[in-house]
Amino acid sequence: xxxxxxxxxxxxxxxxxxxxxxxxxxxxxxxxxxxxxxxxxxxxxxxxxxxxxxxxxxxxxxxxxxxxxxxxxxxxxxxxxxxxxxxxxxxxxxxxxxxxxxxxxxxxxxxxxxxxxxxxxxxxxxxxxxxxxxxxxxxxxxxxxxxxxxxxxxxxxxxxxxxxxxxxxxxxxxxxxxxxxxxxxxxxxxxxxxxxxxxxxxxxxxxxxxxxxxxxxxxxxxxxxxxxxxxxxxxxxxxxxxxxxxxxxxxxxxxxxxxxxxxxxxxxxxxxxxxxxxxxxxxxxxxxxxxxxxxxxxxxxxxxxxxxxxxxxxxxxxxxxxxxxxxxxxxxxxxxxxxxxxxxxxxxxxxxxxxxxxxxxxxxxxxxxxxxxxxxxxxxxxxxxxxxxxxxxxxxxxxxxxxxxxxxxxxx
Numbered sequence: 001x002x003x004x005x006x007x008x009x010x011x012x013x014x015x016x017x018x019x020x021x022x023x024x025x026x027x028x029x030x031x032x033x034x035x036x037x038x039x040x041x042x043x044x045x046x047x048x049x050x051x052x053x054x055x056x057x058x059x060x061x062x063x064x065x066x067x068x069x070x071x072x073x074x075x076x077x078x079x080x081x082x083x084x085x086x087x088x089x090x091x092x093x094x095x096x097x098x099x100x101x102x103x104x105x106x107x108x109x110x111x112x113x114x115x116x117x118x119x120x121x122x123x124x125x126x127x128x129x130x131x132x133x134x135x136x137x138x139x140x141x142x143x144x145x146x147x148x149x150x151x152x153x154x155x156x157x158x159x160x161x162x163x164x165x166x167x168x169x170x171x172x173x174x175x176x177x178x179x180x181x182x183x184x185x186x187x188x189x190x191x192x193x194x195x196x197x198x199x200x201x202x203x204x205x206x207x208x209x210x211x212x213x214x215x216x217x218x219x220x221x222x223x224x225x226x227x228x229x230x231x232x233x234x235x236x237x238x239x240x241x242x243x244x245x246x247x248x249x250x251x252x253x254x255x256x257x258x259x260x261x262x263x264x265x266x267x268x269x270x271x272x273x274x275x276x277x278x279x280x281x282x283x284x285x286x287x288x289x290x291x292x293x294x295x296x297x298x299x300x301x302x303x304x305x306x307x308x309x310x311x312x313x314x315x316x317x318x319x320x321x322x323x324x325x326x327x328x329x330x331x332x333x334x335x336x337x338x339x340x341x342x343x344x345x346x347x348x349x350x351x352x353x354x355x356x357x358x359x360x361x362x363x364x365x366x367x368x369x370x371x372x373x374x375x376x377x378x379x380x381x382x383x384x385x386x387x388x389x390x391x392x393x394x395x396x397x398x399x400x401x402x403x404x405x406x407x408x409x410x411x412x
Contacts, residue, residue, distance in 0.1 A: 011133030012212070013057060014041065017064055018130050019109035025068060027112050028162040034130065036067035106131060107220050110213060114180040115160055121145075122153040123184045124191075129154060132188075132209045143191060178223060182231055182287070185214045189235050193242070201252055201395035204242060211235045218274075226281030229274045230288040236271030237294035240264040252399040256303040268298050286322040289314050308337040325353045329366050341373035361390035361400065368404050380404070 014037055021033045040063040044052070053059045113126040121143075128139045129150075136154070140147045192206025211232075217223030218232050244258040275291050293314050300306045315331035318324075328351055336344025348367065357363050368383035384404045391397035 010041065011209075013060065014038075014133035015109075015131040016057070016106055017060055019105035020061065021064060021068060022109055022112070022130075023105045024065070027109075029068070029072075030130065030161055031158050032068050032071050033064070036064045036071065039067050040064035104220070106213070107216055107223070110181055110184075110217070111177050111222075112161070113157070114177050114184055115157075116177065116180055118157055118160060119153075120180075120183060120187065122157055123180065124187050125150055125153040126157040127184055127188065127213075128209075131213065132206075175222065178227075181217065181223070182214075182227060185210050185217070186231060186234075186287070189214075189238070193238055195393075201250075201393045202242065202246060207235070207239050207242065211239055226278045226283065227285055227287060229278035229280075230285065230291050233271045233274035233278055233291040234287055234294055236267045236274060237291060237298045240267035240271060240298060250395060252395050254399070254403060255297070260301070263298065271295065271298065284321070286318065289318045289321060306337070308334045312338060325351060325357050326362075329357075329362065332370065333366060336370055336373070341370045344370045345374060359390070361387045361392065361396065364390060365400050365404065372404060372406070 017037045017040070018030075018033055021037065022030060025033060037060075040060050043063060044056070044060060048056075109131060110127065113130060114123050118126070124143065125139055125145070128134045128143065129136065136150050137147060139145070140150045143150075145153075189207050189210035192203040192208075192210065195201055195203050195206075214228065214232055214235055218228045241258070241263050243264065244260060244262040245253055247253055271291070272295065275295055278288055278291065293311055296307050296311050296314075312331055312334035315327050315334060318327040319331065328347065332344040332347035335347050345367075348370075353363055364383045364387035368380050368387050371377075371383060372380035384400075387400050387404065388397055391400055
């Protein structure tokens, strides 16, 4: 394990250590544990200039564990912790958890973070901070929140854990939290796939973190099942296309512009395996439908060969499974590819979008393109100007300017 110079390894180790120590010391001491792990990592950076020890994770675990205890002793709280935490005396952890135990701890912490009494956005913040190893500033940047907002959400989450501490061995059995866990991972991946943050339109690292945690979930008996398989399929199929979505200079590419040879065949194959496995249950849910759409795009040899009828039908199914005007918007695009722009506009006729959508670039951009292709230049120009003004990033704005140009081109 070569930690020096490998940021991803440091982040993964951070999450594993926090999760393992939370299981040992209690979720109500999360803030102390996070501080201790961060301190241990800083010590390691100073001492491991030439090479890490033979077992770097064990070294880090011992150092972090010792720092937690030192902090608790300072506040004269260690005695009370040991009285209510069953298990061996934690003062001298000569045998830190094995790798497979760390993986289980990571999942337990994920379930702890997805407390149904916390808002979904707060759950995502807590997962990013404790399991993905992001600093507070990085969480704020990645989730387009202010640093103060992130601090407030973390304080609220930690207060909740102090008020209702749960032993991690019991959290995993709470299967009613599984949908919340899946939703947090879905939101984390979505933020990476097309971020609304001003400086970065695609965040591969967030996608990879979400996929990594979802794979752990799918491999565990608690998370294993058709719904998680469908979520894994969706992530793999989208992640496979990530390299083709940019031009190499940070610019976004339309679907019809993408070089499909840059798509990852191994991830496409893995996605299809998970999609097949997701069919083993009786329920067909949102993740199944979205994965089916991702598969239709991922397996098409060209843009012209895309099965738009299947995609339109699946979006119609999604509208029934998980009603959202975004699904209607996407169905309009697929229908326009099948039957022309006027047919796409007909899908949107009478739709009264909520304020969060009507004031978004996506709503304006889709209608601008459909009106442009239907030869309604005045309305197309009006909506194009709105879409460009509402674009959240320079990359998205550049993409929209090209997509909504007077030259007719289908949406991707």
